[in-house]
Amino acid sequence: HHLTLNELDVADYRTFFxxxxxxxxxxxxxxxVQAVADGLIDIISSMHTPQDEESxxxxxxxAASGAVGLETLLPAALRLYHEDQIDxxxxxxxxxxxxxxxxGLESGRMMEGAPADLVLFDADAPFVLNRETLQSKSKNTPFDGARMQGRVLGTWVAGNRVAGE
Structure with a gap:
């Protein structure tokens, strides 16, 4: 959220932001963003802190602070790539x-003996995010209705497909 949105996105105190x-x-x-591009900041996390809609x-x-982050992390992060801000x-x-x-985990890399924890995605696939299609029980996201690029096609954990076709 903090790499792709700013205080102006809150507009008229929109609580999903x-x-x-x-x-x-x-x-x-x-x-x-520049600190990430320069390597000064070297980890990006989703800050997945969903809230129930009533809150x-x-x-x-x-209103409670927080938003769905797991399902929006990749397409939101890819905004930085598509805008030539980070390779x-x-x-x-x-x-x-x-x-x-x-x-201290062996995951996060493609090498012999490492767990086959993989994400297959199309970095250029455009879509409009619809919060109702999120898999999370919570549906609060500041990206609802946003035009995004980067659709996940499948995920594997330890070599077993857990999502996708």
């Missing part, structure tokens, strides 16, 4: 390899 920490200025967003449909100050190798190191290394 209320996250922690709060969205900041465009200048701050660009600085964080988000309150006045802004009373794919750096982006995927920050999304997969570096978190795995930090946690």
């Amino acid at each position: 209320k996250v922690k920490p709060p969205l900041r200025s465009e200048e701050d967003r660009v600085a964080v 988000k449909r309150l006045p802004y100050e009373e 794919l190798p750096r982006l995927f190191r920050a999304l997969s390899l570096n978190p795995s290394r930090l946690l």
Whole structure:
């Protein structure tokens, strides 16, 4: 959320955009993206903190912070690639390899003996995100109705297909 959205996206206090920490200025967003591109920030996480719809449909100050992040992480992150702000190798190191290394896991890399935890996706496949089609029990996302690129076609964990056709 913080790499692709800014405080102006909150507009008229739209609570699906209320996250922690709060969205900041465009200048701050660009600085964080540049820090990722430069390798100063080397891990990107989803900040998956979904809330039930009732807790988000309150006045802004009373609404819970949080949003679905797991299902929107890849297409949101790919916005940075499509806008030539971060190249794919750096982006995927920050999304997969570096978190795995930090946690001492063998995943996050394609090599003999590593777990076959894979995501097959089409980086250029366009779609409009519809929150009602999310698999999460919660449907609160600031990306509802957003035009995105990067459709996941399948996922595997330890070599077993867990999602996709």
